[in-house]
Amino acid sequence: MASKPKELLEELSHPGPHEVLRGNLALVGLPGVVFTPRKGLNLPAIAFGHGWLQPPGRYRDLLRHLASWGIVTAAPATQRGPLPSHRIFAADLRSTLELITGVRLGPDGISVDPAKLGLAGHSTGGGAAVLAAAGADEPKVRAVATITAAQTIPPATEAARALTIPGLHLAAEQDLVAPAVGHARAIADAWGGPVQLRTLGKSTHLAVTEGKHWSQLLLHGKPHYGTQRLVRALFTAFFLTHLTGTDQYRPLLDSDVKKATIEFDSSLDPNAA
Template sequence: MSHRKLILLVFLTVVAFVLSVTAQADPLSQPGSFRPGWRSITVTRANNTTFTARLYYPATASGQNAPYDAAGAPYPAITFGHGFFQAVSSYQSTLEHLATHGYFVIASDSESGLFPSHQNFADDIKRCLTYLEQENANSASTLFAQVVTSKFGASGHSMGGGASILATAQDSRIKALANLAAAETNPSATAVMPAINVPVNLLSGSADTIVPVASNGQLMYNGGNTPKILPVIQGGWHCGFQDANGFGCDTGTITRGQQLAETRRMLTAFFNLYLKSDETAAKKVWGSELENTLVQAQRNSGIEISPQTQNVNAPVGVPTTFSVTITNRGSAAASYSVFVEQRRWIVITSPQQSAVLNPDQSAIITFRVRRLWKNSSLLNGHVVSIRSNTDNLTRSYANVTLR
């Protein structure tokens, strides 16, 4: 091999490596286009008592009391609950991360002592949303007309995760729930899961010894309605969702940086889909882009597609048909729209929208395709996507390969 060819080979190898590393770093795990600002606020309860909270927001500079950036307003908002005996500041990096992606995040400091009331904490988590509504309607406030008040999200870690479940079950203003290692509470967060009728994402860690998945997240998932997700970070631990370990923390088998990167990726994708109606995030929530070597997930979108994968014999120039069966696995009647993504040939779908299906009722969707010439096996894959017409966001996917 000549010296020039050797240099070229080394260069191409380095480029391929760099591209592979870059591909592994999902943009949603990285900071967004805004800088993160935050400030302390005082929230007044209905009985005129008060509590403090932190408000994180898109800013033009980073840090406490940084100038607010209204360039992308109005922004959706998320209310967040801290863990038992934990300060809001221990979640600083993740809450700031959401702010960089164009969210307000409001996190109550209340119920941080040794004997917290879980219901009172849930009430304060809800009251934070009332604060944002009031500020959004106040012409003298810097938040005047800056908040999307029609779609609030809820989140929290450990005790705060359980309290966020209580809050979501009690408050119809919350349209999406994604929490971190949610713990059982009193009253029971697990018991109220059937009362929640919004998308739920129960992020957990497989090495969590404080709030084990089997006795917490799994039971919450089992009792919940669709759409619901239980992503488990492999090797993730309870305190790995925080910026640093405190007294009594456990340990995991991955680094904190790895766990927080996966956490931020999944939180941002989920809230982008359900609070911003960003359909480009659907595959990161319901499709092949959720799971990786560090994340295994149980999912039930309420839309079952059968078969999930199929190989179809499609000779060149010969019209070919294939079909899938969709079944409503949700708790309410619904209809669905049908799409074929990543297609290389014209595909005719019949019907393009299903009739209204009752729970456990099915419909057959037929596809007709004709390949015009042979192509590489890498170009034969098609993705069938079935989207709920209830929210126009939740999807399920199936893979079809033409041969």
């Protein structure tokens, strides 16, 4: 098994061993999509928050990728208008976790372990994920990862102070929509637990998104395969480490990799939380 950071990055940037199924989250009570491994019991799971004006379909490959590594991944399709409520979106992310832990999913009835839950998101969805984690009494959330996180109302920075769980925040070097200093960096600086901030080189606010969408007329940036590859690998390593307890992929989290420089790291050891 690969152990060097570069080898782990290569391994985790490719799809995992699980066949993936796509489902409609509306079938269990909320509009959106859910990707699951075909089989498995007591699986880890995350709820993913989309960015401003973005449909969940723009993250399809990322969500599918995480599911191929054994992580159930659901993305609600709510609060997609120009004036979304970040507070309600955070509540929808928490509801998503409750829904996927409360029912069997897929034709073979896979299940999610309520002790292995995480949150993730892009842009305002990243900020909403922070709000959701801070406001989640049940089910408990064990880790949060964001990409080009944006500030929210109420402030994600204030919510971050209350979080003692591990956090991973990826900022984009060329982000003109939510520049790192006032957004991802500020959230990471305020984080109450172990946290890591990385800067993705030559990356923009929309680099993680997939395909074309009319919002690109309003927002700076466009899809970028190199960024998508890095996000897939780092998110996979982060959630497998902190939701399943494996240390197999920790060397990738602990190391700089090309175009994903660690700006600071207050230790992503879950025992430090």
